[in-house]
Amino acid sequence: MRPCSLHSVDWPAARLLCVPDPIATRLFDKGSMSHPDDLPIDSQLLRYSIDLVWAIDPDFDDGTDVDLVNEPDYDIGFDFSYSLGKVKLADTSTFERWLQSALRALVAPKLTVDGVLGTQSRLALQKFQLHVKKWLPKHAALDPDGIPGSKTIVALELATGTEAPKVSQPVVVFHPPTSERIVLTTFQDKNETRYVARLDDNEIRFSMWSKTRKTANGTEFDDPYNVSKYEGAKVDLLNDNDLLSLGFSQSGARIFRANALKESAGRFGALNTYDNQIVSWGVAQFAGHAGTLARLLAELKEHPDTAPIFARIFVQHGLDVDFGPYPYDDLAKGIETQRSSGWHIVVNDGKISHRGDRGWKFLRTQPEQLAAFFLAGNYPEIQRGQAKFWRETFLDKALRTKITEAGHRFSDYITSEYGIGLGARLFNWMPAWLPIWFRDFAKELSTRHGGRDFLNPDTWNDNPAYEEEFFTLMKDRRRKEKAGGWDTYGEDLLRYRGSYIALSS
Structure with a gap:
């Protein structure tokens, strides 16, 4: 370094x-x-x-x-x-x-x-x-x-009121990756190139498909580097006890599983290279362009439980993360700019390092490095790291999101598993919208119910039906904002008030 x-x-x-x-x-x-x-x-x-x-x-x-x-x-x-x-x-x-x-x-x-x-x-x-x-x-x-x-x-x-000691020269402990690499082969299936990647006892299969895109000036071109589905995912490695050991409550664990089912069908190696995030990966489809995926990878690289497998699967195959300036695409203007600092992907091709959004774009064209992401999702350490990151980054923060200047939080109002789950899904998608939507819903409910103050948490305790109305308002608003609603989300989550249990039991 x-x-x-x-x-x-x-x-x-x-x-x-x-x-x-x-x-x-x-x-x-x-x-x-x-x-x-x-x-x-x-x-x-x-x-x-x-x-x-x-x-x-x-x-x-x-x-x-x-x-x-x-x-x-x-x-x-x-x-x-x-x-x-x-x-x-x-x-x-x-x-x-x-x-x-x-x-x-x-x-x-x-x-x-x-x-x-x-x-x-x-x-x-x-x-x-x-x-x-x-x-x-x-x-x-x-x-x-x-x-x-x-x-x-x-x-x-x-x-x-203290004095800093002189900077030490600490011993840097480096765990070099093993010599074993991903074995990648191809075969043709109905005029389609299929990739087969193997590492240890894991084997995954995937293919790429084409999509018509437009340049900033409107010129259409064929993009053949789109990936979405794959075979060979291991989806049952984490049990409830594993999630509880990661700081989830029983309710939180159920919400995590419901979110995973909706986002990736529970596949921790799921990869998406076809939307405006350039690359999204993992059980919650952590976004590349937005920066969330690089932050997750930084956590995986740093944590002692995941550092060895990160080095073996990612670093050994030319994939790393760094903190500093990096190229970033301004989607609104259709131009490349430079971010002054932040976590970002680094993709090495043996000659140069592709950073930030350039790195994500280059990654889309590299079957072996794409395979590294697919395969990584099959390792229990990586699955645990993703689950912990999702809880800390989305579920916990959704619960603590301030709704009012008085300091009332989302969890002061909504107390069902299903309601908290909807809030976590919104926070996972657009965190800034959680307090905005909630205040809008409070106004709507006040209009419906004779001017009652729905920014007062006590009001919600007067009638359990208020929380059911919140469910409907949330799903209706999501449907208006983006295709693909939440009507089938969390069907197994408890809907009655007080059903969300915050502490592990």
Whole structure:
């Protein structure tokens, strides 16, 4: 991994938190970047005005994949502490542990202090950078990029009343992929090329089909690289106990299965290369263009349970993820632009690396690398990683979504499994719409029921039929917005109020 300059000391192991560091100008075109802590506030606002949409909409069609969030309720448990003075830190034995301890004390009480700076550490650092004035009112604004530049470190020192240790040179543990590769063969079936891919005891089969598309100027062309169906999926590897061990409640597990059935027929390797997300993959069809899929892959790459299989199936076959600038297609304008930072796919062809949307487009044309995605879905570790990511990214956040300025959340109003499931499906599709739709439905119900206040959670307890009306309103609205409704979704989910059980039992 390319080295970063951090706190004036090179730190080669900063592969996830500190990529790319503009201080290391030798790695980039001079003038193309500024110091992460030196952006004026107007430039910051311009740069992040679109990226901040991710706060409420991980799959928003503009493609942003920045993990930054506006509200503490939408993240991993951040809670602000505004007191200054010396703060007692859990561990200051190394720079990495000091940094995590400081972030844990200030913004992320659930952050693990283990000296491994990964996704959650970067999220916490972004949170601190965005809200630095809550601790240091006179401090200059910091660029919330998740990179611990020198000014960010000084701000953390001031906010905690502690001094950062010198950056260590940690031992980088690298697990090289095995020499075993995917075996890919082809055969002809009724004038169609069929691909057969094998790895271990897994065998999958797929083919590509053609679709007529249009260029930005309206010229039609034939696109032969569309993939949707495949054979050989293993769909029964995760049982209820597995899901409970991943933090699901029994109700949450049922909702996950209902969502999986609707999105991918329960296939964790399901791949879609035919819509405007360029590539979508997995049990919940995590979106490529929107950035969600790259974030999932980053989690799989980082987590110790999935890192070895990620290296073996993805990295060994030229597939990786990185955090930094990347090419991005502006679908509205029909042009390619550049994202300033974010998780993105990296597809290597042996000569060059294709990043971001260029990477997704190149991947569509590569049968062996497509096979890697199909096959990966058959491994229990990958299935567990996808399930955990879906719970944390969609179900948990849907439950905590704020509906009113008073702080009432979606789960304060809707308490049935089926209703929570519908909310999770909407959040999975368009998270920003969940509070908007709910407030619209509250107005409609108020009109129907003599002006009653349906933004008051107590109103919903007066009549169970109100929640049934919510079901209908939700499905009707979805049908108007997009073809393919939710009428057949979650038929086994419990519909009575109070049936959603939040805690595992």
